[in-house]
Amino acid sequence: MTRRSMCILVPLFLACPVLAATPPVPPFAPSLPNLSPEARRGEHLVAIGGCHDCHTPKTFGPQGPVPDMTRMLSGHPEGIQVSGAPTVPGWIVFVNDSLTAHAGPWGTSFSANLTPDTETGLGGWTEQNFIEAMRTGRHMGRGRPILPPMPWIVVAQHSDAELKAIWAYLRRVPPIRNEVPAPRPPSGAATPAATTR
Amino acid sequence: MNASGLSSPLRTSSWTALILVLSSTAPATASPLPQHLAETGLYADGTLTTPARDVLAYTPQYPLWSDGATKRRWIRLPRGTFIDARDADAWSFPVGTRVWKEFSRGTRRETRLMVHTRSGWVYGTYRWTDDGADALLVPASGAVAPDPGWPGGSYVFPSEQDCRSCHEGRPTPVLGFSALQLSADRDPEAVHGERPDPGMVELRTLVDRRLLRGLPASWRTRPPRIDASTEDERAVLGYLHGNCGQCHNARGPLASLGLDLWIDPARPHDDRIVRSLLARSRFRIPGEVARESRRLSPGAPERSAILFRMLTRDPAQQMPPVATRVVDAEATRRIERWIHELPSGSPR
Secondary structure, three states, rough: OOOHHHHHHHHHHHHHHHHHHOOOOOOOOOOOOOOHHHHHHHHHHHOOHHHHHHHHHHEEEEOOEEEEEHHHHOOOOOOOOOOOOOOOOOOOOOOOOOOOOOEEEEEEOOOOOOOOOOOOOOOOOOHHHHHHHHHHHHHHHHEEEEEOOOOOOHHHOOOHHHHHHHHHHHHOOOOOOOOOOOOEEOOOOOOOOOOOO | OOOOEHHHHHHHHOOHHHHHHHHHOOOOOOOOOOOHHHHOEEEOOOOOOEEEOOOOEEOOOOOOOOOOOOOEEEEOOOOOEEEEEOOOOOOOOOOOOOOEEEEEEEEEEEOOOOOEEEEEEEEEEEOOOOOOOOEEOOOOOEEEEOOOOOOEEEEEEHHHHHHHHHOOOOOOOOOOOOOOOOOOOOOOOOHHHHHHHHOOOHHHHHOOOOOOEEOHHHHHHHHOOOOOOHHHHHHHHHHHHHHHHOOOOOOOOHHHOOOOOOOOOOOOOOOOOHHHHEEEOOOOOOOOOOOEEOOOOOHHHEEEHHHHOOOOOOOEEEEEEEOOOOOOOHHHHHOOOOOOOOOOOOOO
């Protein structure tokens, strides 16, 4: 072994115990108890898919916004009023401090309540509604467009089994009554009853 | 803009076009439909105006609102086949069935086609050239074409997914060709209703020619009609049937909403439509207290979510959610009047 190779290998050798001792990544969200294997798979897909980023309200900690898991996946809080987004040259998307409201060329959209609450969440949806919504980008598969920044085209790449797993998990999330506001059109867009011709 | 004069929605500047892109499906697959409308069997050989001999023209009594377009419709069944109407409210069409609908405003803009294949229904649409000499298949992802003569200044060709979103909300995807829509007991007050031209098929014609089998025998002498307390109500319920019921019904994917606007001609005395309208709406009318919006508030059109959503063309709130960019002024006026005159304590 040459002196040169020693210079390389020794630091690597010394680094190995350090790497091996790196603690495992803590779970992003507390795991729900008593889930079926399918729902457990869905829980994992929801966590790694970044669903909480927009659909779980945030609290502000010393390092910035932190998901508030007591309101897990309940969408934009109904009590938070959002003003109109500013216009800044060169920028097209703005997000509020809860990371649950986004404004851009499409208007202002609010993250949906994904909990199984019957009146304000997905309680009235079926598995078919959910899968078709994710496949088509339309509310319940045939209604209004699902607005940005929801990356439904990415979610649509999941297999049927994966989408069913996500749905199985969402059915087990604690229901939270939270009426998310309707999306707003961009400023200057046609207002109701203004487009008859 | 490509060689055919179509722009993909992405290249248009409006924010609605952006939504079209974002709501369109991912990569379109090659369509099994011919590239030219002339090759689909609609016209007699060598023409683009005379329907082929085996093509049947028809007109529904409660037409879908299409931003004021003039529409013509045709259907063709394979030789020797028939429509199975044993489920009187959801006819079964034979493999090989073709249905066309043409849209014009002065000149022809578009002709849509749906074909029943062994593997299911296939949808496509054709764009007429400016000189009317040809109609070419539009990409399955849909398209937008500049059109100064159309409301909004452009013409939107639906994507295949748009077609499915409306047509596949019930057990049968053929809309506007049903016992109620083709009944001889036509509604003289129907919104945008048209009298059938001579030669157009109706329910009785289809039965007599044995193109339709299994229909209740009594319907030959008593054609189906909407049972309503007034002529106005009959027309309004018919409009809701023809414009909303294809998605909002009790037999499709949205049945869980409990909003049923589809008229089942076998149950003409059923008041479930008005009952389902009286439920609380998940849509919040601006200015309403949270969770207090109603789908319909008798006597109070301004507090009725269905009317609010029919009166807006904000893509995120409008109803219907596809295929229209102009409010149907006549329909909304008549629905407003109907709601205003509905007594509290409805249904009747």
